[in-house]
Amino acid sequence: EIQLVESGGGLVQPGGSLRLSCEASGFTFSSYSMNWVRQAPGERLEWISYISVRSSTIKYADSVKGRFTISRDNAKNSLFLEMSSLRTEDTAIYYCARDGPMVRGDRWGQGTLVTVSS
Amino acid sequence: DIQMTQSPSTLSTSVGDRVTITCRASQSISDWLAWYQQKPGKAPKLLIYKASTLESGVPSRFSGSGSGTEFTLTISSLQPDDFATYFCQQYNSYALTFGGGTKVEIK
Numbered sequence: 001e002i003q004l005v006e007s008g009g010g011l012v013q014p015g016g017s018l019r020l021s022c023e024a025s026g027f028t029f030s031s032y033s034m035n036w037v038r039q040a041p042g043e044r045l046e047w048i049s050y051i052s053v054r055s056s057t058i059k060y061a062d063s064v065k066g067r068f069t070i071s072r073d074n075a076k077n078s079l080f081l082e083m084s085s086l087r088t089e090d091t092a093i094y095y096c097a098r099d100g101p102m103v104r105g106d107r108w109g110q111g112t113l114v115t116v117s118s
Numbered sequence: 119d120i121q122m123t124q125s126p127s128t129l130s131t132s133v134g135d136r137v138t139i140t141c142r143a144s145q146s147i148s149d150w151l152a153w154y155q156q157k158p159g160k161a162p163k164l165l166i167y168k169a170s171t172l173e174s175g176v177p178s179r180f181s182g183s184g185s186g187t188e189f190t191l192t193i194s195s196l197q198p199d200d201f202a203t204y205f206c207q208q209y210n211s212y213a214l215t216f217g218g219g220t221k222v223e224i225k
Binding site: 004035037044045046047050059061062095097100102103104105106107108109110111 | 152154159160161162163164167168171173205207209212213214215216217218219
């Protein structure tokens with residue numbers, strides 16, 4: 001069974017940092033590009049970052065560029081999101097999503113909640 | 119970024135009804151559009167990709183159509199398990215963008 005399990009969320013103060021992880025199982029992780037997508041309370045989903053299979057291509061949404069860093073460890077079947085200079089508007093559920101052959105996001109995790117508040 | 123406008127935002131309906139949800143893109147995205155279903159506390163589930171291709175394992179009562187800027191998700195006969203939130207996503211270009219969602223609720 002294909003599974004994506006996010007972890008690392010929690011409560012952090014504005015200006016703080018947090019590292020999210022997404023552990024993949026049930027498929028060959030190293031063969032798929034990956035994304036992070038978030039959803040703030042009452043808001044629509046927002047794509048925030050993409051990484052190709054060998055990390056050669058990385059993309060960020062303007063809202064997180066310069067503050068967030070996506071990475072992956074194919075040997076450990078894991079995707080990461082390093083978040084720094086966090087703002088209250090970064091409060092959201094963060095999902096990792098796998099790219100399929102013909103679609104961006106054919107499998108998603110259940111998400112991890114990040115709350116930025118003093 | 120490409121803006122995705124989805125309507126309606128809420129749909130009160132009954133089991134057996136035909137349901138139609140519309141998604142409009144601010145510019146042409148060809149057929150690079152996906153539809154997802156999401157239930158509270160659960161991961162989004164892919165239903166349709168490339169505007170009209172049914173994901174493996176998804177019931178045939180779900181169908182998608184459209185190209186360019188206008189797209190439709192249709193549920194031919196709503197089942198109890200279908201009460202959920204549905205949203206569209208364009209993947210013609212980065213940044214990927216999503217519709218605001220349609221909550222299908224029991225009338």
